[in-house]
Amino acid sequence: MTNGETRELPPELSKIIDQAFRTLAANGHVTLGALPDELTSNTAADVLGVSRPTLLKLARNGEVPSSKVGSHTRFKRDDVIAFKAKREEARREALLELMDMQDRIEGLA
Incomplete structure (x- = not known):
C-alpha cells in the first residue's frame, strides 16, 4: 500500500504469489x-497441456465432461480444472510409487 498500510493476504493468494515469484526467480x-x-476445445486443451485431438478423445471416452453447441464441443471451466487436478494428483502418486520402488531396490543391494 502506498500509505504504509499492510494487509494480510488470504493463504490461497499468498501461495499463488509465492509460486509466481519462484517461477520468475528461476x-x-x-x-x-x-x-x-x-471453454472452447482449443482453450481447454491449452489449459490441460494436451493437443486438441487428445482432449476430444478424452471427451469421447467420458474422461472430461463436455457438451455440444451445434458442431462445436464445449467444456465447463470447473470440469477442466478438476480434471487437471486429478491428473496432477495421479502423476504425484505414480512418482511417489516409483520412488518407493527405487528405495526398496536400493535396500536389496
Whole structure:
C-alpha cells in the first residue's frame, strides 16, 4: 500500500504469489488471466497441456465432461480444472510409487 498500510493476504493468494515469484526467480515466465465459464476445445486443451485431438478423445471416452453447441464441443471451466487436478494428483502418486520402488531396490543391494 502506498500509505504504509499492510494487509494480510488470504493463504490461497499468498501461495499463488509465492509460486509466481519462484517461477520468475528461476527465469521462468508467469501469465495471469481469467477463464470464462465455458471453454472452447482449443482453450481447454491449452489449459490441460494436451493437443486438441487428445482432449476430444478424452471427451469421447467420458474422461472430461463436455457438451455440444451445434458442431462445436464445449467444456465447463470447473470440469477442466478438476480434471487437471486429478491428473496432477495421479502423476504425484505414480512418482511417489516409483520412488518407493527405487528405495526398496536400493535396500536389496
